[in-house]
Amino acid sequence: xxxxxxxxxxxxxxxxxxxxxxxxxxxxxxxxxxxxxxxxxxxxxxxxxxxxxxxxxxxxxxxxxxxxxxxxxxxxxxxxxxxxxxxxxxxxxxxxxxxxxxxxxxxxxxxxxxxxxxxxxxxxxxxxxxxxxxxxxxxxxxxxxxxxxxxxxxxxxxxxxxxxxxxxxxxxxxxxxxxxxxxxxxxxxxxxxxxxxxxxxxxxxxxxxxxxxxxxxxxxxxxxxxxxxxx
Amino acid sequence: xxxxxxxxxxxxxxxxxxxxxxxxxxxxxxxxxxxxxxxxxxxxxxxxxxxxxxxxxxxxxxxxxxxxxxxxxxxxxxxxxxxxxxxxxxxxxxxxxxxxxxxxxxxxxxxxxxxxxxxxxxxxxxxxxxxxxxxxxxxxxxxxxxxxxxxxxxxxxxxxxxxxxxxxxxxxxxxxxxxxxxxxxxxxxxxxxxxxxxxxx
Numbered sequence: 001x002x003x004x005x006x007x008x009x010x011x012x013x014x015x016x017x018x019x020x021x022x023x024x025x026x027x028x029x030x031x032x033x034x035x036x037x038x039x040x041x042x043x044x045x046x047x048x049x050x051x052x053x054x055x056x057x058x059x060x061x062x063x064x065x066x067x068x069x070x071x072x073x074x075x076x077x078x079x080x081x082x083x084x085x086x087x088x089x090x091x092x093x094x095x096x097x098x099x100x101x102x103x104x105x106x107x108x109x110x111x112x113x114x115x116x117x118x119x120x121x122x123x124x125x126x127x128x129x130x131x132x133x134x135x136x137x138x139x140x141x142x143x144x145x146x147x148x149x150x151x152x153x154x155x156x157x158x159x160x161x162x163x164x165x166x167x168x169x170x171x172x173x174x175x176x177x178x179x180x181x182x183x184x185x186x187x188x189x190x191x192x193x194x195x196x197x198x199x200x201x202x203x204x205x206x207x208x209x210x211x212x213x214x215x216x217x218x219x220x221x222x223x224x225x226x227x228x229x230x231x
Numbered sequence: 232x233x234x235x236x237x238x239x240x241x242x243x244x245x246x247x248x249x250x251x252x253x254x255x256x257x258x259x260x261x262x263x264x265x266x267x268x269x270x271x272x273x274x275x276x277x278x279x280x281x282x283x284x285x286x287x288x289x290x291x292x293x294x295x296x297x298x299x300x301x302x303x304x305x306x307x308x309x310x311x312x313x314x315x316x317x318x319x320x321x322x323x324x325x326x327x328x329x330x331x332x333x334x335x336x337x338x339x340x341x342x343x344x345x346x347x348x349x350x351x352x353x354x355x356x357x358x359x360x361x362x363x364x365x366x367x368x369x370x371x372x373x374x375x376x377x378x379x380x381x382x383x384x385x386x387x388x389x390x391x392x393x394x395x396x397x398x399x400x401x402x403x404x405x406x407x408x409x410x411x412x413x414x415x416x417x418x419x420x421x422x423x424x425x426x427x428x429x430x431x432x
Contacts (some may be wrong), residue, residue, distance in 0.1 A: 029272030191398025
């Protein structure tokens with residue numbers, strides 16, 4: 001008799017646990033996501049290494065492509081805005097509030113300061129085109145020791161570093177129990193870039209007493225263990 | 232207890248009656264949305280931070296750090312073969328012969344590991360002692376850095392021509408770190424070295 005009863009009831013699936021799980025995962029990803037993947041303005045094929053040092057969030061990143069064009073990137077919207085204000089002062093350029101807002105959103109850029117206003121005004125398609133055509137941020141190592149207006153990379157690094165340090169101090173004061181990483185300087189260059197170009201960028205850093213860099217690489221699986229057993 | 236039982240009986244009866252038009256909620260659109268959001272966050276999140284290798288440069292290019300010549304290994308990187316570097320031991324003289332070491336096989340690594348064999352074996356036994364609890368963590372760290380920075384482990388001088396690729400430098404830095412060599416520096420190749428590299432090509 002009970003068998004007949006089962007046959008009558010319509011086959012329905014209880015989806016509640018699945019929904020629970022799905023929402024749990026959604027919540028997890030929403031809360032843990034600190035930064036969204038962003039498309040880089042340049043394509044750079046980084047070399048491989050076996051190093052497993054992961055970069056921290058707090059990083060100033062210089063991208064150098066095969067032709068030696070330099071792009072600048074720094075994390076932190078507030079930091080970026082203050083950096084732009086200083087840069088604008090230095091070069092006697094005024095940016096509108098809207099341009100500043102756009103600048104806060106754009107993580108990586110590689111245009112000379114003179115073109116920055118029109119770059120920020122442009123829409124996505126035009127900006128993409130400008131990224132293709134730009135010569136990168138101007139830098140000249142011959143001038144890196146005696147700062148000149150032509151060496152814009154020097155100033156971006158200088159102001160960016162200063163603002164990042166200020167922001168770090170504030171955060172440390174607010175959360176004294178939290179371990180907050182210091183700013184690191186990273187270079188992301190294409191494996192085919194001539195070493196001279198990277199060296200020039202490094203010299204701009206060295207002119208401001210920065211000597212330790214993180215070179216971004218792809219992780220390569222170790223093929224053979226070293227002969228003497230380097231554990 | 233009695234009350235609850237009564238209640239449950241009551242509710243069962245009630246349920247029986249309503250069951251004909253049971254209020255069933257169709258969860259499908261909600262599930263769709265949940266999975267859509269899930270997919271978005273999984274794809275858009277930047278979960279993996281990039282890997283990197285550390286590079287420490289000397290303070291100035293004319294930094295006169297004195298290195299005893301027996302420990303010195305000079306690596307010369309040029310633009311010709313992407314998987315080959317030149318090297319010579321000790322001080323440069325007119326009779327110095329440059330040898331080639333390959334980057335993709337075990338050429339350069341084997342050479343560096345052999346030169347640093349003493350430090351590598353010390354580190355291995357130190358690690359075993361630490362694992363078995365003979366050495367404390369603090370002691371281990373001190374001894375480890377002492378071994379790595381000892382005055383008789385090799386010191387590498389990296390000399391790179393302007394047109395050598397950056398990828399080659401990263402490869403070399405990687406081999407150095409795999410061979411547990413901590414002491415290295417950068418310099419510009421001299422004219423004699425450049426000339427010799429050209430001849431060897």
